[in-house]
Amino acid sequence: xxxxxxxxxxxxxxxxxxxxxxxxxxxxxxxxxxxxxxxxxxxxxxxxxxxxxxxxxxxxxxxxxxxxxxxxxxxxxxxxxxxxxxxxxxxxxxxxxxxxxxxxxxxxxxxxxxxxxxxxxxxxxxxxxxxxxxxxxxxxxxxxxxxxxxxxxxxxxxxxxxxxxxxxxxxxxxxxxxxxxxxxxxxxxxxxxxxxxxxx
Amino acid sequence: xxxxxxxxxxxxxxxxxxxxxxxxxxxxxxxxxxxxxxxxxxxxxxxxxxxxxxxxxxxxxxxxx
Numbered sequence: 672x673x674x675x676x677x678x679x680x681x682x683x684x685x686x687x688x689x690x691x692x693x694x695x696x697x698x699x700x701x702x703x704x705x706x707x708x709x710x711x712x713x714x715x716x717x718x719x720x721x722x723x724x725x726x727x728x729x730x731x732x733x734x735x736x737x738x739x740x741x742x743x744x745x746x747x748x749x750x751x752x753x754x755x756x757x758x759x760x761x762x763x764x765x766x767x768x769x770x771x772x773x774x775x776x777x778x779x780x781x782x783x784x785x786x787x788x789x790x791x792x793x794x795x796x797x798x799x800x801x802x803x804x805x806x807x808x809x810x811x812x813x814x815x816x817x818x819x820x821x822x823x824x825x826x827x828x829x830x831x832x833x834x835x836x837x838x839x840x841x842x843x844x845x846x847x848x849x850x851x852x853x854x855x856x857x858x859x860x861x862x863x864x865x866x867x868x869x870x871x
Numbered sequence: 872x873x874x875x876x877x878x879x880x881x882x883x884x885x886x887x888x889x890x891x892x893x894x895x896x897x898x899x900x901x902x903x904x905x906x907x908x909x910x911x912x913x914x915x916x917x918x919x920x921x922x923x924x925x926x927x928x929x930x931x932x933x934x935x936x
Contacts, residue, residue, distance in 0.1 A: 760875075772875060782877040792891045796898040801880075801915060802873040803901050805889025 673717030674756060678734070680720055682708025688722045690734055702732045702739075710751050714758035719775065721761050723749030729763040731775045741778040743771065750791050755799040762802055764790030770804040872901060872915065881918040883911055 684707040706725035731741035751764035761775040766789040792805035886907035912922040
């Protein structure tokens with residue numbers, strides 16, 4: 672639902688995502704993926720709809736014009752999507768074991784992080800400063816106990832991303848850190864998701 | 872939980888897959904839900920566990936949000 676309670680959205684296995692006006696029950700607009708839609712999210716004002724699909728992309732749509740603003744490519748089905756309330760950022764979680772943050776308007780990839788299994792849930796905080804992810808590897812956001820294990824946290828997933836998963840499909844191009852801007856988190860240092868460096 | 876830069880800030884571990892995560896509207900808390908039958912509430916600020924909610928009598932797959 673949009674934060675103002677005006678619109679509700681749903682995705683279907685038939686590849687469509689629909690937006691309804693709650694008060695009247697009237698269908699406002701519908702969008703089409705190439706395969707089943709697994710996740711939907713509206714921004715606060717109900718002007719943007721994010722969708723995730725088996726096709727395996729996430730897309731951001733203009734609910735008013737019906738246009739597609741952004742297409743974000745994953746290597747496997749997109750299981751979760753989230754938008755910041757202002758519609759600025761899109762977060763996606765995928766069966767390719769990654770969660771990614773995108774500029775919802777331009778489609779530029781801002782950050783990616785990895786799990787050891789499919790990412791099944793994502794959330795962004797109000798200001799777009801924090802990302803929470805949940806995965807089939809049982810990890811959710813939060814506890815300090817695991818945090819104290821420090822650098823060891825990132826290593827298995829770096830290996831997985833740089834090794835088995837990365838070469839699986841090169842076509843979408845989002846792991847080719849091309850000339851069209853930064854493809855991973857802008858912060859150096861302990862920031863985990865850097866350019867894939869291969870096993871180890 | 873990650874900074875938007877991609878730096879890992881903290882993690883919680885459930886006994887089964889995590890099906891949902893959500894921030895509170897004020898951004899101070901996180902909630903997680905898992906197929907292990909529990910939901911956790913966490914402080915986003917100090918990354919501490921504030922509450923555990925256990926669903927009783929449910930089977931795996933019943934806790935979705």
